[in-house]
Amino acid sequence: MKKVCLLLADGFEAVEASVFTDVIGWNQVEGDGSTELVTVGTKGNLKCTWNFNVIPEMLLKDLNVDDFDALAIPGGFEEAGFFEDSFKEEFLEVIREFDRKGKIIASICVAALPLAKSGVLKGRNGTIYNLSEGKRQDELATYGVNVIRDEPIVIDRNIITSYNPSTAFDVAFTLLEKLTSVEQKDEIKRLMGFNKS
Template structure:
């Protein structure tokens, strides 16, 4: 069984987290059954960007990197406290350890800034939110990443980054394919209505 840690800082975007729960969940139920997802929060109760309250299964202090095969990280909004929570030292250390072990790290939109803040994108290709004057892409570049400004999804070794919420399902399917196979992922896409 391949286990995915869905890391949820306070202020995350619910839609960006839900694609991981749905794609991994659909695979567990209707695909090859080889994956499961565990929601891991930075606190016991989280408030999403638009005031949706979530209670994760576990908090970060209760898990180790060794328990998981992959890390999934949604983005969030500064005004909702996302960066304040996501840039905590324990979050950044958790990401560094996933990378040190060569495990898959998949992020959506500004989730890439958290990976960048951890230092593991130094000299590596990545992207993040591409609109609003590309402010977030410039921020990621200042963290040492080689920003690919016009690529919706960028994969550099074990790290997947994307440039806005519209890429969310594609990132989740890319993660599933990395954990299983293209054939299985295409089957899940078909069952979910993404392929005819």
């Protein structure tokens, strides 16, 4: 069983988290049963960007990275406290530990910023929210990231980054493919109605 840690900070976008829960969950129940997802939060009650409350299954302080095969991080809004929470040292250290162990790290949109702040993207390729006149892309570059501005998803070794919420399902399917196979990912896409065949 491949286990995914869905790491949630206050102010995360629910839609960006839900793609991971759904794709991994569909594979667990309707697919080959080889994946499982556990929600891990910085605290016991998290508020999403749009005032949606979530109770994670596990707290960050109780996380053992060795129990997981991959890390998934949805982005969020600065105004909702996303960076205040995701820039905390304990959040950044989890990212570093997953990277040190060569485990897959999948992020959506501005979740690339905590990755960059942790240092795991320094000297590597990545992307981030591409609108707002490139403001976030310029910010990502200040961390020593080689920003790929015109690719929706960028993969550099074990790290997946993407450039806006529209990429969310594709990131989740990419993660599933890396945990299983192309064929398994295609079957789940078919079952969910993405592949017509």
